[in-house]
Amino acid sequence: MTIDNKPITLTGNTEIDDEHQTFIGIISQLGFVGNAEFPALFKQLYTHAEQHFQREEQLIKQTAFPSEIEHIGEHWRVLAEFKQFKIKADKGRVWRSVMISIQ
Incomplete structure (x- = not known):
């Protein structure tokens, strides 16, 4: 699995x-x-990320993940950026080309 030609572990x-x-x-x-x-597809991405991060954070806490605080902090950062982007997308202020440029 890759994103931007970088492998996802x-x-x-x-x-x-x-x-x-x-x-x-x-x-x-x-x-x-x-x-x-x-906007609808981005909302799907946002919802998926929220739900995934909740499940992953439960697993992180259950397994004493070594960099728990940093990883959960990264989840919060991503969701904060997504939330700002989603607000703009919901108002029609974001276009597909903007999302492509931030990938």
Whole structure:
């Protein structure tokens, strides 16, 4: 699995790896939808990320993940950026080309 030609490390947890694959798939689709379809697909990405991060954070806490604080902080950072982007997309202020440029 890759994004921007960089490999995505598999975790060995089938559920998490499948969710990462779904995440990458949605991001890839964003590059091919028109401006009218973009907000709904981005909302799907945002919702998927929220749910995935919640599940992953539960696993992190259960398994004493070595860099727990840093990893969860990265989740919060990504969601904050997504939230700002989603607000703009919901108002029609973001176009597909903007999302492609930040990938």
